[in-house]
Amino acid sequence: MTAIVREEHSGFFCDEMALLQDLLRRNAEEASMDTDPFSAVDWSCFLKLAKNHRVYPVLSAYLNKKTTEIPDYVKAELNAESRYNRLKMLSLAAEMSRVSAHLASGNIRSLVLKGPLLAQDLYGDLSKRTSKDIDILIPAAKLDEARSLLAELGYECEKEQLPNVLNGWKWRHHHISFTHPSHSLQIEVHWRLAPGPGREPDFDDLWSRRREHSFGNGIVAYLGREDQFxxxxxxxxxxxxxxxxxxxxIDVLARRELDWSSCAQLAVRYRTEHLVGQALILASQWFHTPVPRELEGFTxxxxxxxRIPQVLTFIRDSLExxxxxxxxxxxxYLFAIKPRRQKLxxxxxxxxxxxxxxxxxxxxTTFHFLYFPLRPLLWIWRKLDRAGKPSLVKGGESKLL
Known part of the structure; x- marks a missing residue:
């Protein structure tokens, strides 16, 4: 990516972003620091970028091992953020173990998608990756039971529940958020990996390829390596x-010995090969990530x-x-990256x-079928009635039209 920042897109990214990229790349390659001059760096901007991109834990660990010209107060702030993140991830890990065990007691299989377990798996230390919540995948048929079990633990549904019309939520949405009022930890219960409509592995397939990890006094299940990638x-x-x-x-996983042939087959089956190619192009440009031979055709x-130019804009300007x-x-962009069949x-x-x-x-409920012919009229009514300010919906879901 140094070539992108400093040559192909000179002036597109600021010097602070170029420095952030250099440090992350050297960390990925386990390379030593050069004697690059840092005199022109706006350290406040650099710290803001490190926090916004949620890379300060790995950055802090890397800088603590290297002798650099980066000011001590910058390192100190990165270390302070990392210490706070460690405490947060320890809390999430304890709660992840408790929630998984409680779901299992109700005969609900669950797969942890991210959070502390992903940090431990990728970086060997749960504090080297940030996470704001716990993401858990369960079978869709078990959602009501899971809601009741979470209520027993004190969790409350975070958002107002919209009316269920002809079971559209089952394929249109993919998760519900819960928050605990006393400690404010959040859990996202997923019944799909991503918003629909679209093809993806069913829960039983993912469960058959699961891995397990001992956390606390219990066993927590999570995605197999290829499914995780x-x-x-x-x-x-x-x-x-x-x-x-x-x-x-992506860089960390691409450097590992996964079953890349199986991964390629799964990507083709679920029509995500172009997204794999996009990820590997970006990772190789930013971090010199090696592209597995079996996936080279996807790039x-x-x-x-x-859509790489658009992505670079999102990285530079953020979507938050x-x-x-x-x-x-x-x-x-979201519409453009869908496969043709999924667009239809x-x-x-x-x-x-x-x-x-x-x-x-x-x-x-017996008259819900009337919403099909009424939908265009209701949509026009809302368009005329509201102020019309666009908003970015969490998780990349479509706005409720």
């Missing part, structure tokens, strides 16, 4: 890779490189608290009633 690819792509932390994860796909024009660019399904899904239709015009 593909999940992180899809997750990062769906968020426009606007945090470098996601590319760091040559036109779809893999087509984005202004309306950047939100619209992100929504266009998405467009057809717009004709399917949304929960907002039931909020706009409540009807008895």
């Amino acid at each position: 593909l999940y992180l690819v899809h997750h990062g792509a769906r968020h426009g890779w606007f945090r470098l932390r996601w590319l760091c994860d 040559s796909l036109k779809q893999a490189s087509a 608290d984005a202004p309306p024009e950047r939100v619209r660019a992100y929504e266009r 399904l998405y467009l057809l899904s717009l004709l399917y009633p949304y929960p907002m239709d039931a909020k706009t015009l409540p009807l008895p």
Whole structure:
């Protein structure tokens, strides 16, 4: 990526971003520091970038091992953030173990998707990756039971539940968030890996390839290596890779001995080969990540490189608290990265009633079928009635039209 920052896109990224990239690349390659001059660096900007991209834990660990010209107060602030993150991840780890055990006591199988377990698996230290919540995947049929079990532990649903119209939530959405009022820890319960419509492995397939890790007094299950790689690819792509932390994860996994042939087969089966190609192009440019031989063909796909310029903009400008024009660019990107069949399904899904239709015009359940012919009229009514400020929806889901 040094070539991208300093040559192909000279002036596109600031010097502080170039320095951040250099440090992360050297950490990935376990390389020593050069004697690069840092006199022109705005250290406040550098610290802000390290925090926004959630890479300060690995950055702090790397800088503590190297003699550099980086000011001591910069290292001290990175160390302070990392110490706080360690405490947060220890709390999440304890809660992850407790929640997984409680779900298991109710005969609910669960797979941890990210959080402390991912940090431990990728970096060998749960404090070297940040996480704001615990993501757990369960079978869709067990959602009501899981909700009851979480309530027993004191968790409350974070958002107002929209009306369920003709079971559209099962394929349109993919998770529900819960928060504990006393310690404010969050749990996202997933029944899909990503928002629908789209193809993805079913729970039983993922469960058959699961790994297990001992946490506390129990065993926590999580995704198999190849499933984890593909999940992180899809997750990062769906968020426009606007945090470098996601590319760091891809770099770590790409340097490992995975069953790359199996990974390639799964990517083709679920039509995500272009997203794998996109992830590997970005990682190789940013961190000199080696591309597994079995996946090299994916990086040559036109779809893999087509949205790289947009992604670089998201990395530079972020999608957090984005202004309306950047939100619209992100929504266009989300549609563009869908495979052709998924684009068609998405467009057809717009004709399917949304929960907002039931909020706009409540009807008895037996008459919900009327929302199909009424949907265009209800959509126009809402467009005329609201202020029209775009908002970026968490998780890359479509706005409720």
